[in-house]
Amino acid sequence: SENWINTISINDIPEDDVIGITVNGHQIALYKVEDEIFATDNICTHGHALLSDGFLEDGEIECPLHQGRFCIKSGKAMSEPLTEDIKTYVTRTENGQVFLRFS
């Protein structure tokens, strides 16, 4: 069943940047690009690094540990040493709040 979770204010996410939050015990990375919000798991699929400590550029997040890059829209692993995609979440904003869908 669909489960929308109210997370944080859209204003808490810096423009063209990423922050890490915890939602229901899950570590999630939230990205804001041109006022669009994207969400992925925050822990890299390659090792224990937080993508929110990484570098966001051209719609891709670069992991701080070994510089693997994921597409923030699709979660697709775009470069070595990544072999596994990262989970993405559907988002919506309402009254300035960001909601994530857990299913």
Ligand code: FES
């Ligand atoms: Fe992210 Fe290795 S831990 S690329």
